[in-house]
Amino acid sequence: MANLEIDFCGIKSPNPFWLASAPPSNSGYQVQKAFEQGWGGAVWKTIGAPVMNVCNRYGTMDYKGSKIIGLNNVELISDRPIETNLKEIAETKKLFPKNTVICSVMVESKKEAWQEIIKRAEQTGCDGFELNFGCPHGMSERGMGSAMGQVPEYTCMVTEWVMEVATIPVIVKLTPNITDIVHPARAAINGGASALSLINTINSIMGVDIDTFEIKPNVGGKGGHGGYAGPAVKPIALHLLSAVGSDPEVIKRGLPISGMGGVETWRDAVEFMLLGSTSVQVCTAVMHWGFRIVEDMIEGMSNWMDERGFTSPHDFIGKSLPRISHFGDFDLGFQSVARIDHDKCINCNLCYIACNDAAHQCIDLKEVQLKNIGNGNGRLMPVVREEDCVGCDLCSTVCPVDDCISMVEIETGRPHVTWNELTKKRPEITQDWGKMEQYRKEVGIHIH
Amino acid sequence: MAEHYKPVKYLPWEMSLEERFQEYYPAYSEREAVLEANRCLYCHDAPCMVACPTTIDIPTFIRKISTGNVKGSARTILESNLLGASCSRVCPVEVLCEGACVLQHDHKPITIGRLQRYAMDYAQEKNIEFFQKGEPNGFKVVVVGSGPAGLSCAGELAKRGFDVTVLEKREWGGGLDTYGIVVFREPVEVSLGEVKMMEKLGVKFKFNTEVGKDVSFEDLVKEYDAVFVSVGLGAVPEMEIPGEKMEGVHDGLEFIEETKVKPLKDIKFGNRVCVIGAGNTAIDCATIARRLGSERVSIVYRRSEAEMPAYHFEYQFAMKEGVSFMFLTQPVEVIGENGKIKALKCKRMDLGQPDASGRRSPVEVPDSEFEIPCDMLITAIGQKKLTYITDKLVNEFGVKLIKGYISVDEKTNRTAHPKIFAGGDCIRSHGEASTVMAVEDGKIAANGIHVTLCGEGAHREPALASKK
Numbered sequence: 001m002a003n004l005e006i007d008f009c010g011i012k013s014p015n016p017f018w019l020a021s022a023p024p025s026n027s028g029y030q031v032q033k034a035f036e037q038g039w040g041g042a043v044w045k046t047i048g049a050p051v052m053n054v055c056n057r058y059g060t061m062d063y064k065g066s067k068i069i070g071l072n073n074v075e076l077i078s079d080r081p082i083e084t085n086l087k088e089i090a091e092t093k094k095l096f097p098k099n100t101v102i103c104s105v106m107v108e109s110k111k112e113a114w115q116e117i118i119k120r121a122e123q124t125g126c127d128g129f130e131l132n133f134g135c136p137h138g139m140s141e142r143g144m145g146s147a148m149g150q151v152p153e154y155t156c157m158v159t160e161w162v163m164e165v166a167t168i169p170v171i172v173k174l175t176p177n178i179t180d181i182v183h184p185a186r187a188a189i190n191g192g193a194s195a196l197s198l199i200n201t202i203n204s205i206m207g208v209d210i211d212t213f214e215i216k217p218n219v220g221g222k223g224g225h226g227g228y229a230g231p232a233v234k235p236i237a238l239h240l241l242s243a244v245g246s247d248p249e250v251i252k253r254g255l256p257i258s259g260m261g262g263v264e265t266w267r268d269a270v271e272f273m274l275l276g277s278t279s280v281q282v283c284t285a286v287m288h289w290g291f292r293i294v295e296d297m298i299e300g301m302s303n304w305m306d307e308r309g310f311t312s313p314h315d316f317i318g319k320s321l322p323r324i325s326h327f328g329d330f331d332l333g334f335q336s337v338a339r340i341d342h343d344k345c346i347n348c349n350l351c352y353i354a355c356n357d358a359a360h361q362c363i364d365l366k367e368v369q370l371k372n373i374g375n376g377n378g379r380l381m382p383v384v385r386e387e388d389c390v391g392c393d394l395c396s397t398v399c400p401v402d403d404c405i406s407m408v409e410i411e412t413g414r415p416h417v418t419w420n421e422l423t424k425k426r427p428e429i430t431q432d433w434g435k436m437e438q439y440r441k442e443v444g445i446h447i448h
Numbered sequence: 449m450a451e452h453y454k455p456v457k458y459l460p461w462e463m464s465l466e467e468r469f470q471e472y473y474p475a476y477s478e479r480e481a482v483l484e485a486n487r488c489l490y491c492h493d494a495p496c497m498v499a500c501p502t503t504i505d506i507p508t509f510i511r512k513i514s515t516g517n518v519k520g521s522a523r524t525i526l527e528s529n530l531l532g533a534s535c536s537r538v539c540p541v542e543v544l545c546e547g548a549c550v551l552q553h554d555h556k557p558i559t560i561g562r563l564q565r566y567a568m569d570y571a572q573e574k575n576i577e578f579f580q581k582g583e584p585n586g587f588k589v590v591v592v593g594s595g596p597a598g599l600s601c602a603g604e605l606a607k608r609g610f611d612v613t614v615l616e617k618r619e620w621g622g623g624l625d626t627y628g629i630v631v632f633r634e635p636v637e638v639s640l641g642e643v644k645m646m647e648k649l650g651v652k653f654k655f656n657t658e659v660g661k662d663v664s665f666e667d668l669v670k671e672y673d674a675v676f677v678s679v680g681l682g683a684v685p686e687m688e689i690p691g692e693k694m695e696g697v698h699d700g701l702e703f704i705e706e707t708k709v710k711p712l713k714d715i716k717f718g719n720r721v722c723v724i725g726a727g728n729t730a731i732d733c734a735t736i737a738r739r740l741g742s743e744r745v746s747i748v749y750r751r752s753e754a755e756m757p758a759y760h761f762e763y764q765f766a767m768k769e770g771v772s773f774m775f776l777t778q779p780v781e782v783i784g785e786n787g788k789i790k791a792l793k794c795k796r797m798d799l800g801q802p803d804a805s806g807r808r809s810p811v812e813v814p815d816s817e818f819e820i821p822c823d824m825l826i827t828a829i830g831q832k833k834l835t836y837i838t839d840k841l842v843n844e845f846g847v848k849l850i851k852g853y854i855s856v857d858e859k860t861n862r863t864a865h866p867k868i869f870a871g872g873d874c875i876r877s878h879g880e881a882s883t884v885m886a887v888e889d890g891k892i893a894a895n896g897i898h899v900t901l902c903g904e905g906a907h908r909e910p911a912l913a914s915k916k
Contacts, residue, residue, distance in 0.1 A: 064486035064514070065482065065483040065486050346550040346551070346553065346554075347491075347495065347550055348489045348491040348492070348494075348550045349491055349492035349493055350489060350490070350491065350492060352492055353492035365493075379495065379498075400489050
């Protein structure tokens, strides 16, 4: 069993799995129960300004019988008094000294307010702070949450206020509801943040009831944007994580990142960590299944590490980051084509219709000799016309059979050059269609 | 029945008689149906559709269930098969659509039959009328026999504006779907609902009207522009062994019929029952007897397991129901006491050379006679051809036969007589007799009649015009 311990800007955590600041980390009862079941840390549900909640608070995105592939909410920060929360944080930290307890904070944009709550909360013995600059609903309308995170100057300013008084690490939580997340990330760094966490939830309307015309979630006949989370947002989170993680400023300061957004299994966690997360935070999956999912997360990651000879998560954190590149640096000479294993093909012809209607019409339905006569009904099989295949990969993505369609790299003799290199060496090709056509003829690219 | 079909828990001693004769598979709930529909890969040029004799666009109707467009799903089914409700229950899906499903091999095939039933039940419950009587085109067609072939032909013609009259010798329409399918597979209301659907399309039904008795073929051919003969087949033939007229010996089809038309508690059954034959009707009889309460039910068959005509899933079903099978056993005599059956005398058989049907023929084992004690004997060894009808058609109208079945042109289902068309079991000289085949026969004949009377290409337009 691999050692999953991580060092997050000096905070030692028994494993990288933390509860995100959210309903599962609302109380001492919940966080202590989570620690008993194996969670390495918890970011306490945000404490701060007084709030009143509404109901209903959640809307879900379900897909083909699978519940909650996405979850949105209009719940606010903790609706319990600050005093109660601080008392339970102290109690929890005392009971679980080895587990990480991060106190999430959000108050109105006044220096005294921020500094006062930081000083009070430090007395709980918590390991660090997370500044909630991301909540996209309810709080943002009052000038807090994402209203702050969306303006880099505010992010920097408030971080500075906090850093003046904080003696423990401070994580700045970033909102995804912004054009380029790198700007607030740099602002947090300039403000002196010890670490970053992302992503907070994404603005969303979950749906409309087509019988009643009500908005989901429905708050007494009305609805509005809420924060979107869950497995469906993972690709967005991974992108923003990699954007921040590969930013030279972030790399220079060596700030750790706590990643979140759709982490449901150890596999998701590994992906986040490969793109630079030191710890991962989880909410939706716990809201769906409870704290018990952490047992598999720990065991699954540990088995995965053992198989690869990793002894610490720090052996693989960020390992995929160097692969994050830009379109202009991709190899234009890399060519793959689809190959169909006809002995595995079940003849659903989904590849055929996808290629024919939505790609490049390079799959034909033909008679095929099979090795094992699995298919005795004489039906035509999909066959790729390799010389016309553009290697788009659509067919293999729609194929329902494992390893039936594989994308195989072939050598075409074309130059291995990138768009950027081409732009530099022969700019005329990238600006003139006639020259482009000429170049294609020259290197043997035929677009049918 | 296929493994992945999970029937209701069957503990007969805990169930009332009525419960035992409820539909074997419970109806899908909305959630079950949508979940199952979502499993469908939505194949392009799907093998299931190719395997359906009526070429229902199965991926499309399943997709419509998954999107909540159940009404549209039902329309997709009925556009290809007006008897979609019966077919969803009685089709041998394991050898047709589900057998062809691409998920058959390493997964579980989609339960196409049950999904179709879900859509059909929805349409029935909501009382949706999908089609209307077509603009009258002035032609009159008579359909003889209201089984699935007759209903399908009548409905398709009515949609196209024909004036259609169906003659039915029995009290109710629907043919074997009404009278001959075991009630826990298809309740009688389903088939009668299909008769009603045709009535709403403007088809006129004359029940208790038998051709040859109440009305003559001569009059029909004279009075109507076309005649569709879908008379089916007759009763179970005699076994031609001594004692078969004895009390306690029953015709299998009549036995099944009782479950459809009588209160269950009024059906007489034996305690030790022998069923002769090993086709699907024999399986139905044996399982009915078990569900009525017979303690021992044996299927007696002169050939072996490999030659039995029942579908494999029917055979498995019967075994699950506690029916025992006596293969290579030839009945030779019904033994009685005071005119009532007491036992069935049989001989052991061996398999010899293949016969005309390609199956190895049974050969008697000498001195192997033995008796099976029984108080009821049910015969299910096929159906007699209705020679009184075919003779007349041959002698007076020049209709041709193949192996005693009416011979038709495959593309139009027209007989050798220009006005007489035929379909259903009475033309099934080869292939499997089934509801879905009969429905397709009716469609082919309706097209044939339409093209013959209205000209080439005529059949295309009305099908579209019938859409609401």
